[in-house]
Amino acid sequence: MAARKKAAGRKTRSKKNPASKKGTKKAANKKPRVAVLMGSKNDWESMRAAVDVLEGMGVGCDARVISAHRTPDRHHAYVTGAEAKGIELFICGAGFAAHLAGVTAAITPLPVLGVPLDSSALDGLDALLATVQMPGGIPVATFGIGKSGAKNAGLFAAAMLAGSDPKVRKALDAYRKKQTAGVPDRPF
Numbered sequence: 001m002a003a004r005k006k007a008a009g010r011k012t013r014s015k016k017n018p019a020s021k022k023g024t025k026k027a028a029n030k031k032p033r034v035a036v037l038m039g040s041k042n043d044w045e046s047m048r049a050a051v052d053v054l055e056g057m058g059v060g061c062d063a064r065v066i067s068a069h070r071t072p073d074r075h076h077a078y079v080t081g082a083e084a085k086g087i088e089l090f091i092c093g094a095g096f097a098a099h100l101a102g103v104t105a106a107i108t109p110l111p112v113l114g115v116p117l118d119s120s121a122l123d124g125l126d127a128l129l130a131t132v133q134m135p136g137g138i139p140v141a142t143f144g145i146g147k148s149g150a151k152n153a154g155l156f157a158a159a160m161l162a163g164s165d166p167k168v169r170k171a172l173d174a175y176r177k178k179q180t181a182g183v184p185d186r187p188f
């Protein structure tokens, strides 16, 4: 809820691609391989963590505000047309009754990574259960609640792409190395 207040006060980004401004320019310049969908522009504060990680590794993202509930036609048109445009996987973040990842997985054979967001009075527990509890047959790989879940979804997406892309593999190895080097021996 603190996050919600923060989100309410910040500037919004381009409706078409919230990643199109400063700090996330590379994502807009590269041919997108990962679609990062979110149910509301207010989710960007969390979901940009996925975009930041991926574009930091040179992977283009297409960040979109698409709601399974509020914009079902936009959702269907985008998801069904994504593979033809070069999208290889989806990261979907939503709060409340978060059906975005599940409904996306229902209409695409591409892998769907789900991020439950803590935008409701239940702090994301509702979104976690809605995202993770998919009926057998339509999988959604579900991550932790909120920004850290979005970051891990980005890293997981990079790991998936790294299997067939040596450049992404190299970037992922470098990311890990830097992270390890940044952990101090002592807390003071």
Ligand code: AIR
Residues within 6 Å of the ligand: 038, 039, 040, 041, 042, 043, 067, 068, 069, 070, 093, 094, 095, 096, 097, 098, 099, 100, 117, 119
């Ligand atoms: N949401 C939007 N459409 C369907 C869902 N589940 C989610 C958004 C956001 C929350 O509802 O993902 O986290 C509240 O959206 P808003 O726009 O009211 O802030």
